[in-house]
Amino acid sequence: MASSKRRPERRQEPLSRERIVAAAVGLLDTVGESGLTFRALAERLATGPGAIYWHVTGKTELLVAAIDAVIAPALAGDDTGTTPREAIRALALGVFDAIDAHPWVGTTLAQLPRTGQSPMLRVFERVGRQVRALHVPEAAQFTAASALLSYILGVAGQNAANTRAARPDTDRTEFLDAVASAWGELDPDEYPFTRDVAGQLREHDDRAEFLAGIDLILTGITAGRTRS
Structure with a gap:
């Protein structure tokens, strides 16, 4: 046996x-x-x-922990040896890429209660330190850091929402070409600006445009500093 x-x-x-x-x-x-x-x-x-x-x-604690885990790599960089502008750009792009890879982060953030344990609090702290390093007047530091954070989350979230809304088989080049062509056919009296920039829409890169917006905000922040 x-x-x-x-x-x-x-x-x-x-x-x-x-x-x-x-x-x-x-x-x-x-x-x-x-x-x-x-x-x-x-x-x-x-x-x-x-x-x-x-x-x-509970679920709220789980969502907070999940977002923290997704955002953590963007916060792991060392700012030593970089200028405040470079540090803000790197952090912003890290958050943008994290939300692009995990589109649920943007919508989930909007649903979470605004408490001291918000996952974005560490991002706000990191941005604020660099704003302070830019020698922004103390009275303007909160506004400057808030504007940067709002832009980062808003644009990254909208980009992720657009990605989720598109069909899985959507070709980005073909999609942008179709939208740009539609813009080019708008009424020239009602939409003169939109018609003029239609070609830029066709050729734009999301990450490059995102960083260009960060640079515009930083230019405004530093210009305000020099006027004070």
Whole structure:
């Protein structure tokens, strides 16, 4: 009689907050914020919802942690040896790329309560330090940092929303060409400016335009400093 051999048990990685957050990011990338439930997350982690609640108290905390994880690489850079302008541009582009790669971040941020634990607080702090390093007058520092943060989140979020709204098989060049052609056919009396810039729309690069906007804001901030 042949002896039966026991199959070795597969060792599972212990459940941790880091694993839960990583799984949540993956789920959000796949199905979006509406599909992130503790039941779906438990299935992905092959565990029970109760085990997840041991590490995370609720969905809001989970979303905050997921956004923090996505934004973290943009905050990991070292500003040593760079000018304040260079540091702001690098941080802004890092956040732009993070939201572009994870489009749910923009819409989710708008839904989270505005508390001291907002995921963007560290971005605001980092921007504010560089604004201060630009020697912006103290009375104007909050406005300058807020304007930069609003631009970063607004443009990055809109870019991500446009990406989500487009069909998966959309060719960007063909799409922009079609829109630019439509702009070029607008009434010249009602839309003279839009007609004139239609060609620039056709050829523009999203990341380059985003950084150009950052530069415009920084130029205004530093011009205001020299006038004070």
